Amino acid sequence: MTEKxxxxxxxxxxxxxxxSAIRAAVMQELAEVGYGRLSIEAxxxxxxxxxxxxxxxxxxxxxLVLDMVSAVAGRNIPLLDTGSLLGDLEILLHVMARALRHRLAAQIIPDLLAEAARNPQIAEKLQAALDDYQQAIGRILIGRAVERGELSPDTDRRAAVDLIVGPVYWRMAISRAPLESxxxxxxxxxxxxxxRVACVGPVRDEVEV
Amino acid sequence: MTEKxxxxxxxxxxxxxxxSAIRAAVMQELAEVGYGRLSIEAxxxxxxxxxxxxxxxxxxxxxLVLDMVSAVAGRNIPLLDTGSLLGDLEILLHVMARALRHRLAAQIIPDLLAEAARNPQIAEKLQAALDDYQQAIGRILIGRAVERGELSPDTDRRAAVDLIVGPVYWRMAISRAPLESxxxxxxxxxxxxxxRVACVGPVRDEVEV
DNA sequence: GAACGTCGGGACGCAACCGTACCGTCGTTG
DNA sequence: CAACGACGGTACGGTTGCGTCCCGACGTTC
Known part of the structure; x- marks a missing residue:
């Protein structure tokens, strides 16, 4: 009991x-062969x-991978207040673009996101990080714009996030075309x-004839 | 020579x-374990x-996989002309959403896209299909809108495609939240x-102070 | 109805990787 | 300065998958 x-x-x-060497090697390997083929030996x-x-x-x-994910995903995204929705958005897009310009990130992120679709453990960690990210955007970026009166208070946060993050992600991670600053x-x-348009209620929408 | x-x-x-059985099994397996872990035995x-x-x-x-990809990706997307950009877009989004609602597609597509980033052969086939898809959207959908006068003639096709496809893909394939019709x-x-805003020249943009 | 020739199946050798057990090494602590 | 104790590395059995070879089965064609 009272063992010294x-x-x-x-x-x-x-x-x-x-x-550190292991961590770096995992990143390299993850980018090169993906999670599916990742081997401890390699x-x-x-x-x-x-x-x-x-x-x-x-x-x-x-x-190992879960640990890496939480380490990287845990970082908070600084969402500077530039005083206008447009300015805030430019900053955010620049940050995202810069991140996705890194070869490692551009390969690892889509790979892990795809893996998350079938691995509950990875999905949990990754979706948590993703939700944080999206909530932060929705709450802070959209929230500020609403306070300023730039957007309607009943703006759908989720839909807004899709409109903000989707295009730059598609361009850089899927289409893999460079996005010039x-x-x-x-x-x-x-x-x-x-x-500005996305704030109207979700269901009702008139169709022009 | 003149062998009978x-x-x-x-x-x-x-x-x-x-x-057919093999093809179906490949799809199932691809969705379940991904390309990286796909095994002929399984x-x-x-x-x-x-x-x-x-x-x-x-x-x-x-x-095997390349063959499957070209078979599926070879399909042309029917882009109906509803008479308005808004109508055309709604159709396109519905088609994309329906496709991505299928479990198999929602798992396989991101997986192969991630794999394409490191496998030149898959990248070639997939990027070709993707380019076709994007060009079709750019040429037909945007082209029609320009002809109608709904969009400026110097609309950047690539940027337009990002704005169209990105949000729905992000929502369904990445964020994995359902997109109600x-x-x-x-x-x-x-x-x-x-x-309408994206048509202005790429470089010049005034910043509000 | 016999011959043909490709079919599907099982088995094999080879290679890679997993996770573990063991072994000598090394630097701090008392 | 001696002993401790976790360290990193090697070696191992077991498993899985790849790609190939050979076999008996089978249905159409002549």
Missing amino acids: RRAPAGAAVLRGEIT VARRAGVSKTAIYRRWRSKLD TEVPRMAAAIVAAL | RRAPAGAAVLRGEIT VARRAGVSKTAIYRRWRSKLD TEVPRMAAAIVAAL
């Missing part, structure tokens, strides 16, 4: 440099590390126009 | 029912067929508003 336990010391401590090889080193830190491949203002302006 | 070759007959002919098991049956028809796993008209209206 000496704290691990000396060589008996996880070396952070190795943990990660170990790439990191110049033994498999045991990995299994000591994470129980399984799933654990100079195009961002135009896209932002278009989205503002869309949002 | 009797045409294959009798049991010596590919049985279409088996080919496909054969699920189809109730021998591996040889598959290898007789396709040289490899890649060939009743929401489509509103989304279409929002997109029309966006498109």
